[in-house]
Amino acid sequence: IVLTQSPATLSLSPGERATLSCRASQSVDIYLAWYQQKPGQAPKLLIFDASKRVTGTPARFSGSGSGTDFTLTISSLETEDSAIYYCQQRSKRPPLTFGGGTKVEIK
Amino acid sequence: QVQLVESGGGVVQPGRSLRLSCAASGFTFSSYGMHWVRQAPGKGLEWVALIWHDGSYKFYADSVKGRFTISRDNSNNTLYLDMNSLRAEDTAKYYCTRDQCTTTSCYSAYWGQGTLVTVSS
Numbered sequence: 001i002v003l004t005q006s007p008a009t010l011s012l013s014p015g016e017r018a019t020l021s022c023r024a025s026q027s028v029d030i031y032l033a034w035y036q037q038k039p040g041q042a043p044k045l046l047i048f049d050a051s052k053r054v055t056g057t058p059a060r061f062s063g064s065g066s067g068t069d070f071t072l073t074i075s076s077l078e079t080e081d082s083a084i085y086y087c088q089q090r091s092k093r094p095p096l097t098f099g100g101g102t103k104v105e106i107k
Numbered sequence: 108q109v110q111l112v113e114s115g116g117g118v119v120q121p122g123r124s125l126r127l128s129c130a131a132s133g134f135t136f137s138s139y140g141m142h143w144v145r146q147a148p149g150k151g152l153e154w155v156a157l158i159w160h161d162g163s164y165k166f167y168a169d170s171v172k173g174r175f176t177i178s179r180d181n182s183n184n185t186l187y188l189d190m191n192s193l194r195a196e197d198t199a200k201y202y203c204t205r206d207q208c209t210t211t212s213c214y215s216a217y218w219g220q221g222t223l224v225t226v227s228s
Contacts, residue, residue, distance in 0.1 A: 033214045035152075042202055042218035043152065049209060054216065086152055090212045094166035096142075096154040 001025055001089050003099035011105040018074040020102045022087035027067045031091040034063055034072045037101075038083045046085075047072065074104070082106045109133040109217045111203045116222030119193055127222055129186040129203030137161070137181035140206040142215055143188045145199035155201070156188065171197075193226045200224075 002025040012018055022032065030050040035043040045054050047063035050070055060075045074081055087099040115127040127143070143155040156177040157166045165177050176189040186203055200221040207216030 031212045035215075037152075042220055043215075044218070045207075045214055045216045048207075048214045048216075049212065052209075084151075088152075088154075088214070090214060094154075094157055095168050096157070098152040098154060101151045 001028060001091065001097050003087055003089055003097050005085075005087060005099035005102050007102060008100070009103045009105060011107055012077055013107045014077055014079055016077050018072075018077055018081070018104055020072040020074075020085055020104070022065075022070040022072070022099050024068045024070070024089060028089040028091035030066050031089060032063075032065070032070050033088045033090065034061075035086045035088065036081075036083045037086065043086065077104075077106060079106050109205065111205060111217060111219035113201060113203050113219045113222035116201065116224045118225045118227060120228050121194060121226055123193055124189070124191045125193060125224060127188040127190065127201055127203075127224070129188075129219060131184045131186065131203075131205070134205070136179075136184040140208075140213060141177075141179060141186045142204045142206070143175075143177060143186075144202045144204055144215065144218075145197075146202070146221075147196075147199040150199075153199070158186070190224070193224075195226050198224060198226045 004023045006021045032050045034047040037043040046057045051063045084101045110132045112130045158177045174192045178187045202221045203219045204215035205217040206213040
């Protein structure tokens with residue numbers, strides 16, 4: 001299953017809304033996660049099962065979608081949200097796959 | 108708290124072998140599936156391998172199948188990745204991750220800090 005993320009880069013100002021897309025080449029039901037990776041750090045799980053926030057993930061992060069189209073929304077950007085965001089599918093059996101990532105830059 | 112500490116990375120010549128280790132602590136290691144995920148310099152994440160909690164099932168990315176072997180020692184809380192016939196394209200930081208499962212699926216909720224493997228002559 002191939003995951004395609006868009007856009008590759010998103011450049012927005014603090015307080016703006018960010019909308020990140022992840023499209024799967026075939027249905028993954030709701031078995032999709034979003035990870036955040038900041039420079040020099042390991043990735044961090046934010047959202048699982050497409051829309052469920054991990055404990056500690058700020059409420060401004062929300063996930064939606066099912067099947068092949070998924071969205072990560074950051075409702076009001078903060079400077080600390082500058083990172084690369086990856087989606088990953090965990091549908092059925094491996095191989096597991098990650099999307100290519102979306103870099104969020106804060107102006 | 109959950110801790111995953113990778114080791115064993117370094118510079119290795121093409122065609123040679125290397126073994127990575129991941130020391131786990133802060134949880135019951137034998138109860139969780141474990142993965143290796145890698146990231147080439149400046150690139151995205153690539154899933155490498157998965158081993159079930161009891162070692163009964165193992166899965167690999169096509170890019171490493173037949174060359175890499177994932178294993179675990181539940182008595183010593185350690186995950187391994189044996190890498191043979193290394194290629195330049197295997198150069199990456201290798202992360203060890205632990206599954207966290209819902210009733211229907213599992214996700215890599217915990218990550219180590221990674222160990223860097225450089226394949227170069």
